Amino acid sequence: MTISNTFDLIVIGAGSGGIAASRRAASHGAKVLLIEGTRVGGTCVLRGCIPKKLMMYASEMRSVFSEAAAFGWNAVSTEFDVARWTQAKDKELDRLGAVYDQMLANSGVQTLHGHARIVGKQLVEANGQHYRAERILIATGGAPSTDGIPGIEQAWTSDDILQLDALPQSLLVIGAGYIAVEFASILAKLGVQVSMAYRADLPLRGFDEDLRQQAVHALESSGVQLHPGMQAQALLKTEAGFALQLANGDSLRADAVLNATGRRPNVRNLGLESVGIHTDAAGAIPVDADSRTTAPGVWAIGDVTNRVNLTPVAIAEGRAFADTEFGGRAVQASHANVASAVFCSPPIATIGLTEAQAMEKGPCDVYTSQFRPMKKAFVGSQERTYMKLIVDRASDRVVGIHMLGADAPEIIQGLAIAISAGATKRDFDNTMAMHPTSAEEFVLMRDPARRHG
Numbered sequence: 001m002t003i004s005n006t007f008d009l010i011v012i013g014a015g016s017g018g019i020a021a022s023r024r025a026a027s028h029g030a031k032v033l034l035i036e037g038t039r040v041g042g043t044c045v046l047r048g049c050i051p052k053k054l055m056m057y058a059s060e061m062r063s064v065f066s067e068a069a070a071f072g073w074n075a076v077s078t079e080f081d082v083a084r085w086t087q088a089k090d091k092e093l094d095r096l097g098a099v100y101d102q103m104l105a106n107s108g109v110q111t112l113h114g115h116a117r118i119v120g121k122q123l124v125e126a127n128g129q130h131y132r133a134e135r136i137l138i139a140t141g142g143a144p145s146t147d148g149i150p151g152i153e154q155a156w157t158s159d160d161i162l163q164l165d166a167l168p169q170s171l172l173v174i175g176a177g178y179i180a181v182e183f184a185s186i187l188a189k190l191g192v193q194v195s196m197a198y199r200a201d202l203p204l205r206g207f208d209e210d211l212r213q214q215a216v217h218a219l220e221s222s223g224v225q226l227h228p229g230m231q232a233q234a235l236l237k238t239e240a241g242f243a244l245q246l247a248n249g250d251s252l253r254a255d256a257v258l259n260a261t262g263r264r265p266n267v268r269n270l271g272l273e274s275v276g277i278h279t280d281a282a283g284a285i286p287v288d289a290d291s292r293t294t295a296p297g298v299w300a301i302g303d304v305t306n307r308v309n310l311t312p313v314a315i316a317e318g319r320a321f322a323d324t325e326f327g328g329r330a331v332q333a334s335h336a337n338v339a340s341a342v343f344c345s346p347p348i349a350t351i352g353l354t355e356a357q358a359m360e361k362g363p364c365d366v367y368t369s370q371f372r373p374m375k376k377a378f379v380g381s382q383e384r385t386y387m388k389l390i391v392d393r394a395s396d397r398v399v400g401i402h403m404l405g406a407d408a409p410e411i412i413q414g415l416a417i418a419i420s421a422g423a424t425k426r427d428f429d430n431t432m433a434m435h436p437t438s439a440e441e442f443v444l445m446r447d448p449a450r451r452h453g
């Protein structure tokens, strides 16, 4: 076996985490090889956050057009052409791809296109060549799971929804997590008849219960037909479209189906067995707080480790690894107080404890506010904004903030700093309101809606 080249670090997977780790390691002087099977960018840039948000922007245009008349504009045409959106999105992703390629080249990271496989200690094979590195970092992310329900492999995944030439007339979304809620809302706003079938009573398992209720109202107001508590038996494809057969004998029909039943870590054909790494029950690579796997010299970050599957977390894990191993500074990525957003319409954003989690920890006070935002009230829309603040009574610290409403992700990102800094309810009360905004409600909440304990 000839070794083509030797590096300080080989990174497998050029998604957000792999790119961040490579660049940070190179900035510390490491000689880095980054190997990617397809294009640089990963799920977030190519098949996730970025194109999804561009599609969400497209869907929000509908209400801009319909509300324009109330603001004094003449009628505006509202026909949506998804093929034009797809073309424009592809062009934007090409632009972003070129930016990433340039950033990597400027950082001195060497990029190789091909499928990488670990073939032994410090050894990786790609395109028939062998490369050696003292450290190997796995950052291969995840992919849609396609085996939860018999026949579900025939359904679209989120990857397909982002590549459409034509919209279906009707769409059945299976699942009720981030991807299900986001695409149900977006496609409904784009004019598709959307229904959503899920096992639980409410969508968005793990989120605050009130926020889940609010999500139901928002989805229904967008025209999404909800089928909670469903037990799927099989998905059948017929000439007339799809039929999801349920355990109670009913079936749900639609022209197209989106499989949003979760994602699985990408570990196939990675050669984990060659270094003795065993995946866990979810198929993920187990790691410690420093992202070390059980194999000496091999680390893993991001969705392939199934910790907190969000882009900024993968980036933080990648940079912590690089700073620790090459920067002479021990850093661990924190998984506490990670804010997240669901880009439905209106969007949801959340940070910290849910009400149920806060109650378990001790006495707490819950402040809520619900109102029709000025812009929507003016046009006669019934859309409402919901806000919730949870305060630990003993310390007066704000331990949870939840919101559904216009600009929720932008507002909660700012408030995330307050939570990270340990702000108290008194700090919120002492903050001058900025008027007229929705965000000001968070500093104007005087009386608790509920007191626990």
Ligand code: NDP
Pocket: 148, 149, 174, 175, 176, 177, 178, 179, 180, 182, 198, 199, 200, 204, 205, 232, 260, 261, 262, 263, 308, 309, 310, 340, 341, 342, 343
């Ligand atoms: P989630 O884990 O959020 O949701 C999966 C959904 O599928 C749940 O509703 C689950 O139901 C359901 N499900 C799973 N298996 C079955 C089955 N066999 N039959 C029926 N329903 C099933 O996964 P997503 O794919 O939506 O998202 C994956 C990850 O990607 C998220 O965890 C998130 O971290 C990340 N993401 C983040 C986004 C953001 O930040 N805005 C956007 C998109 C993704 P149940 O609750 O009953 O188990």
